[in-house]
Amino acid sequence: MERSIAYIALFAALIAALGLIPQITLAFGVPVSAQSLGIMLCGTVLGARRGLLAVLLFLLLVALGLPLLSGGRGGLSVFSSPTAGFLVGFPIAAFVTGLIMERMRGIPLVATATIAAMLGGIVVLYLFGVAGMAITLDKSFTDAAALVLIFIPGDILKAVVAGLLTAGLARARPGSLLSRNS
Numbered sequence: 001m002e003r004s005i006a007y008i009a010l011f012a013a014l015i016a017a018l019g020l021i022p023q024i025t026l027a028f029g030v031p032v033s034a035q036s037l038g039i040m041l042c043g044t045v046l047g048a049r050r051g052l053l054a055v056l057l058f059l060l061l062v063a064l065g066l067p068l069l070s071g072g073r074g075g076l077s078v079f080s081s082p083t084a085g086f087l088v089g090f091p092i093a094a095f096v097t098g099l100i101m102e103r104m105r106g107i108p109l110v111a112t113a114t115i116a117a118m119l120g121g122i123v124v125l126y127l128f129g130v131a132g133m134a135i136t137l138d139k140s141f142t143d144a145a146a147l148v149l150i151f152i153p154g155d156i157l158k159a160v161v162a163g164l165l166t167a168g169l170a171r172a173r174p175g176s177l178l179s180r181n182s
Contacts, residue, residue, distance in 0.1 A: 004050055007178060011042045011054035012061070016068040032154045033070035039090050040121035040162035043097025044113040045169060047179035051094035059087060085132015089125045096120035101166075101179035109170055109180075114163030121162070122155045 015038035042051035058068065067074040079087060097120030104112045126148065134144035170177045 004178070007046055008050055008054045008057060011038070011046055011051070012057040014038050014041065015055065015058045016061070016066075019068050019070045021070075032151065034158070035070055036121060036125065036155060037158040037162060039094050039125065040097055040117035040159060041165065042094040043099075043120050044101050044116055044162055044166040044179060045177060046094075046098060047102050048095045048098035050178055051098040052091045055091040055094045059090065062087075080136070082133050082136045083129070084136060086125060086129035088132060089128025092128065093120045093125040096124045098179050105180075108167075110163045110167035112163075113166035114159055117159035117162040118156065121159055122152070126152075 015035055018034040018038040021034045039055060042054045045051075046054060062068050062074045062078060063076055065075045069078060078084065097116045100116035100119055101112060104116065107115075126145075130141060130144045130148060133139065133147060134141045137144060137147075139147075166177065170180070175181060
């Protein structure tokens with residue numbers, strides 16, 4: 001129990017720390033944040049339930065006003081911004097990523113973690129994010145999806161990094177990969 005609580009707090013802090021990494025601005029002024037990598041790692045390392053709880057803890061701290069989101073944002077107002085759908089999708093993305101990690105055991109770990117991060121941390125997250133953008137910006141789902149297409153290559157790279165980090169952690173400290181040891 002204590003170990004789970006420590007990991008949940010640690011990964012909530014990891015997501016917050018990844019928000020401190022300066023945003024990389026792509027052509028056309030599009031910023032890219034590292035926080036979605038933290039969401040992916042919550043699922044690949046902690047598994048479904050613990051990953052969900054780590055992200056919920058992080059979002060609670062954001063809602064309380066701590067400036068933990070990329071760019072130093074926090075408070076309740078971020079939950080009504082155009083990126084609110086992504087925030088709502090964070091815990092579900094971590095849960096789905098973790099669920100895939102817990103259930104998919106027939107292929108090498110690095111491939112499993114990468115696939116889980118892509119399905120949970122990109123597909124699921126983007127479904128919520130695009131829906132939120134469509135609602136808050138009063139656009140069609142297709143128009144909102146077109147606004148985020150530029151982020152997909154970076155998120156695929158983050159999913160590969162999550163897979164490599166998860167496999168590296170499993171090699172270095174096999175007992176720490178809770179998504180496989182629970």
